[in-house]
Amino acid sequence: MRILYVEDDPRSAAAVGDILAQSGDVLVWEDNGSAALLRAGLENFDVIILDRMLGDIDGLTITRRLREGGIGTPILILSALGRSSDRADGLDTGADDYLAKPFEPAELVARLKALHRRATGREHSAVILYGAFECHVKARTAFRDNRHLALSPKEFELFRYFMENAGEVVTREMLLRQVWKMDFDPQTNVVDVNIGRLRRKLEDGFARPALETILGSGYRLLDGMP
Amino acid sequence: MNEARRSIFSRLVAGAILLSLVLLAGLWWLTHQTVSTSLQEAAQTEVDVDLAGLADIYATGGQAELEARIADRVALTPVEGSASHYLLADSRGTVIAGDLPRWPALDPMVSESGVIAIGKNSQGFARAVQLGPDLKLVVARSMAIRAPVLSSLTMAFALGGAVFVALVALLGRLAALGLQRRIERINLAFREPQDGSGLVATRRSSAGDEIDELTAHSAAALARMNDLLAAYKDTSEQLAHEIRTPLSHLDNRLVKALAEKPDAQIAERLAEARAEIRRIVQTLESLLDIAASKAHRGDRSGLAPVDLSALVTGICDLYSGSAEESGLELRWNVAPDVTIDGDERQLRRLVTNMLDNALKYVPSGGSITVTLEPGPVFVVADDGPGIDPRDRERIFERFYRGRNKGEEVSGSGLGLALAHAIAERHGLALTLEEPAAGGLGGAVFRIAAAA
Numbered sequence: 001m002r003i004l005y006v007e008d009d010p011r012s013a014a015a016v017g018d019i020l021a022q023s024g025d026v027l028v029w030e031d032n033g034s035a036a037l038l039r040a041g042l043e044n045f046d047v048i049i050l051d052r053m054l055g056d057i058d059g060l061t062i063t064r065r066l067r068e069g070g071i072g073t074p075i076l077i078l079s080a081l082g083r084s085s086d087r088a089d090g091l092d093t094g095a096d097d098y099l100a101k102p103f104e105p106a107e108l109v110a111r112l113k114a115l116h117r118r119a120t121g122r123e124h125s126a127v128i129l130y131g132a133f134e135c136h137v138k139a140r141t142a143f144r145d146n147r148h149l150a151l152s153p154k155e156f157e158l159f160r161y162f163m164e165n166a167g168e169v170v171t172r173e174m175l176l177r178q179v180w181k182m183d184f185d186p187q188t189n190v191v192d193v194n195i196g197r198l199r200r201k202l203e204d205g206f207a208r209p210a211l212e213t214i215l216g217s218g219y220r221l222l223d224g225m226p
Numbered sequence: 227m228n229e230a231r232r233s234i235f236s237r238l239v240a241g242a243i244l245l246s247l248v249l250l251a252g253l254w255w256l257t258h259q260t261v262s263t264s265l266q267e268a269a270q271t272e273v274d275v276d277l278a279g280l281a282d283i284y285a286t287g288g289q290a291e292l293e294a295r296i297a298d299r300v301a302l303t304p305v306e307g308s309a310s311h312y313l314l315a316d317s318r319g320t321v322i323a324g325d326l327p328r329w330p331a332l333d334p335m336v337s338e339s340g341v342i343a344i345g346k347n348s349q350g351f352a353r354a355v356q357l358g359p360d361l362k363l364v365v366a367r368s369m370a371i372r373a374p375v376l377s378s379l380t381m382a383f384a385l386g387g388a389v390f391v392a393l394v395a396l397l398g399r400l401a402a403l404g405l406q407r408r409i410e411r412i413n414l415a416f417r418e419p420q421d422g423s424g425l426v427a428t429r430r431s432s433a434g435d436e437i438d439e440l441t442a443h444s445a446a447a448l449a450r451m452n453d454l455l456a457a458y459k460d461t462s463e464q465l466a467h468e469i470r471t472p473l474s475h476l477d478n479r480l481v482k483a484l485a486e487k488p489d490a491q492i493a494e495r496l497a498e499a500r501a502e503i504r505r506i507v508q509t510l511e512s513l514l515d516i517a518a519s520k521a522h523r524g525d526r527s528g529l530a531p532v533d534l535s536a537l538v539t540g541i542c543d544l545y546s547g548s549a550e551e552s553g554l555e556l557r558w559n560v561a562p563d564v565t566i567d568g569d570e571r572q573l574r575r576l577v578t579n580m581l582d583n584a585l586k587y588v589p590s591g592g593s594i595t596v597t598l599e600p601g602p603v604f605v606v607a608d609d610g611p612g613i614d615p616r617d618r619e620r621i622f623e624r625f626y627r628g629r630n631k632g633e634e635v636s637g638s639g640l641g642l643a644l645a646h647a648i649a650e651r652h653g654l655a656l657t658l659e660e661p662a663a664g665g666l667g668g669a670v671f672r673i674a675a676a677a
Contacts, residue, residue, distance in 0.1 A: 009471065015478040053467055080470035081463055083511050084571050085518065101470050102477035102503060154543060180544055182574055184511075187582040187641070193547040 001025040001046040001116055006036040006062065007078075008054050012101070016049065016078070019105045025112070033057030040066055045073050046116050050095070052079035052086075060093045067094035074115040078103070084183040106217030110169040117165070130166035131223025133202075133210075135159060144206060144224055154179070155198050162211070162221040171218035195219055235402030239395065246394045250387040254380065261379060262372065269351035269367040270339065276310060277353055277365045284357050292357075293323040300325045311344055311352075311366040317359070326364065330354070334362040344368050408437050412444045419448055419527070458521055462514045469510055473503050505638070512640040516624065519572065519647035529567040529652075535560050537570070538598045541577045545585065553590030560598045572648045579645040580606045580671060587611065587669070601674055602654075609668040618658055622646040649673050 003020060007013045008031050020027045028045070030036040033056045040048060040062075048066075052059035063075055074097075077090040082100025090098045096118075097111050128135040134143040142149040142159050151159055157179050162170060172191045176182040180190075195211065202210035202224070212220045284292045296312045312324035319329040330342040332354035339353035344366055352366035480496050480503075488496065522528075542558040549556035566573070584594045588610035597605040613621055620626045625639040642656075649656040655677065659670035 011475055011478075012471070015475075018482075053463070080467040080474065082466070082470065082507070083514055083518075084575070085515075088571060100507075102474035102507065105481055180540070181570075182578070183571060184575060184578075186578045188545060188548050188585050190544050190548050193551055194544065197547055 001112065002028070002044070003047050003049060003112065004028050004030065004036065004040060004043075004045040004073075005049045006030050006033065006054065006059070007049075007051040008032065009051070012051070016108070019108060020112075023109050031055075033059075033062050037062055037065060040071055040073065041069065046119070047112050048073050048075045049112075050075055050077050050079075052077060052081055052090070060089065063090070063093045063095050072119075074119045076111060076115060078108070087183050104171070104217055106169055106214070107171045107173060110165075110171050110174065110218065113168050114165055114170075114174065117168075128160070128163040128166070130163055130221065131225050133163060133166075133221070133224055135163040144202060144210070145226075147205075149201055151198070151201060154194070155201065158194065158198050159202070162219070166221050167223070169214055169218050169220050174218070233402075233406060235406045239398035239402050242398045243391055243395050246391050247387075250383065250390065254383040254387075257379060257383070258376060262376060265369060265372045265375065266341075266351055269369055270353075272310070273339070273351055273353050273365050273367045276367075277355060277363070280312075280363060280365065281355065281357065284361075284363075289322075289358075289361060292363075296323045309368045309370075311350065311368065313364045313366075315362055315364075317362065322361075324364075326366065329362075330364060330366075332364060334364070341369075342366060405437065408441065412441055415444060415448055419451060419525070455521060458517070462517065466510065466514065470507060473507060477503050509638050509640065512638060512644050513624070515575075516640065516644050516647045519644070519651040523647075523650050524653070525651075526567065529569060531565050532568045532570045532573055534564045534566050534573070534598060534602050534604070535562050537573060538577055538596065538604070541574065541581065542596055545581050549585060549594065552585060554585065554588055555593035556596070557593065558596040558598075560596075561600055564598055564600050564602045566602050566652065568652050572651065576645045576648040576673070577604070579641040580604075580673075583641055583645075583671075584608050584610070584669075592668075604673040605670065607668060607670040612661060612667040613658060613669050621658060622656065650676070 003025055005013060005016055005027055007016070007029065010031070013029050013031070017027050017029070028039070028043075030039060033054045036048075036050075037057070050059040050062055054062075057065075059077055059079065063077070066073070066075070075095040076097045076099060077095045078099050078101065079086065079090070080101045087098040087100070096115055099108060099111055126136070126138050128137065132145050134146075136142070137160065140153070140156050142151050142156060149159075158175065161175065161178050165174075172185065175191055175195075176185065195213075199211045206224065208222070208224055208226060210222055210224045212222055214220060280292060280295065283295050287295075293314060296314055299310060300312060311326050313321060313326035313329060314323040315321050315329055321328075326344070330340075330352055332338040332340060332342070332352060334354040334356040337353060337355050339351070341349055342352045344350040348368055348370045349372075350366040350368040350370075352364055354362060354364040356362050477500060480500050484493060484496050539558065539560050542556065542560070546556050581594075581596070584606055588594055588608045592609050594606065594608045597603075597607070617626075622642050622645075624643045626643075627639050646656045653676055654673050655675070656671065656673050659672050661667060661670070
């Protein structure tokens with residue numbers, strides 16, 4: 001991926017640079033808003049990462065001007081303003097995702113991949129096939145090795161989200177936001193418990209595991225092939 | 227129409243019209259009575275003078291002379307509407323002279339006077355006198371003039387009154403519209419407080435009256451409120467930025483240290499330090515959220531209809547698994563289609579915090595019941611250890627932790643304070659209900675419209 005990162009704090013920029021170097025992505029760094037606006041219009045990027053509190057133009061204004069200018073590159077706001085009202089402001093302005101500092105490195109990588117995947121149009125098909133799994137989006141049915149999986153409506157939504165991000169890390173925050181519309185992490189271990197229940201339904205009667213827990217970051221759907 | 231009925235100015239104009247009508251009616255009645263009485267008094271005087279003259283004639287000239295004079299007077303062409311009428315009769319009432327057809331119901335022995343009928347449609351004032359032992363006389367004066375005079379009077383009042391009331395209504399309406407427009411401008415400024423500058427730019431009327439003063443005060447209050455809100459927002463954003471950025475750098479160092487694959491014990495310490503950073507950030511966020519909710523208390527702007535029934539059902543469904551794994555029974559009775567004008571994210575936070583609180587304090591084997599009824603009334607009741615009476619007053623304060631908690635219970639001490647602030651921001655009150663006497667104990671939290 002080719003990523004534009006707009007951030008006025010060099011240390012934050014270096015930290016993100018380190019993270020993305022490991023995943024083999026190309027990071028272009030700009031430390032002010034006007035240079036970023038110019039560059040975003042001139043060059044092609046897969047994703048733009050924006051800080052909010054910049055020296056000249058703030059991140060929300062950059063987002064608005066890019067959208068008004070017809071530039072649809074996925075935007076992830078990476079900001080120290082992390083309250084749920086701040087997130088809502090960012091998403092309402094036209095950003096596609098919002099991550100607050102400090103963040104989990106794996107969370108950033110997962111979000112960027114999900115954004116890129118969504119932008120390249122690898123979803124919204126009627127049937128999603130991955131390994132031994134099938135997800136019939138319209139009929140709301142799930143199969144593993146052609147065997148029907150009896151999922152509750154919410155479990156199906158969880159499963160579908162995993163299928164849309166098959167083989168990639170899905171974080172707890174992503175699940176809370178996408179499946180339960182919650183932009184904060186409740187004190188109770190609700191995500192782990194609900195994932196546990198889905199895992200049992202996906203694995204019951206099969207030899208191979210279906211969901212992998214990745215410590216400190218989230219979960220990944222495995223292909224479930226025998 | 228509804229709008230007009232609610233306005234104080236429409237009521238004032240209606241009151242002024244009603245008062246004018248009442249005054250006009252009273253004035254008409256008074257004038258009518260006065261005119262009517264003076265007309266009758268005039269007739270009375272004329273009758274008495276006439277009668278005295280005739281009695282004089284009788285005394286000097288005798289009955290024959292009197293009869294002749296009465297005949298003369300009857301023959302005279304009367305002035306329009308004020309003709310005199312006479313009747314001279316003997317004691318049995320037999321007509322001797324005059325133009326009245328029969329003796330009226332007046333007693334001559336006491337010189338009785340009164341209003342009698344003259345002809346078919348007319349009335350007159352009359353007085354009867356006893357002239358001699360077998361002779362009595364009645365003189366009457368027609369009051370036919372009274373009816374047209376009084377009806378002209380009534381007509382004048384009706385026309386004049388209509389013009390007067392119309393003027394009162396028109397002028398009142400104009401004055402009311404002017405006042406209404408000025409008051410409405412103030413109301414509008416308060417309804418859209420973010421745009422309070424419009425009020426300041428308002429041209430002051432030359433009068434510099436009470437409403438101008440109210441407008442000036444309102445503009446100042448709104449400007450101050452907006453300044454405070456802006457200052458609050460700036461401060462909280464800077465606070466968040468200045469604390470989160472260094473914490474973020476610190477976290478990055480810990481991530482780097484963890485990437486060096488330290489031994490298990492050090493790795494665990496580093497992970498704990500990272501968790502500590504998360505907790506500081508969450509505490510900061512909760513404090514700022516509480517402050518934001520309090521700052522927006524009673525402010526209806528930015529609220530939209532939220533389907534509370536769906537929201538509560540969804541969150542209970544999310545928590546059911548965790549409750550079951552903690553050995554708790556979580557039940558929910560949610561009435562359908564309960565809605566509220568609110569901020570959906572905050573309401574989610576409110577319901578979540580209430581459930582987090584219950585799951586945290588109710589020990590295994592207990593039960594939690596969530597109820598949502600129209601109103602909305604939202605109740606979370608449990609059969610856990612309940613709230614110590616000494617904690618009841620302070621349970622919703624920031625950082626206050628109750629006494630009846632297990633050793634393993636952790637948390638920021640901000641969950642209920644934030645829930646309380648969010649409820650207030652929506653015009654609701656989060657309260658702790660008194661435990662039922664002889665009940666099973668436990669805590670009952672209730673969220674309902676603020677009293």
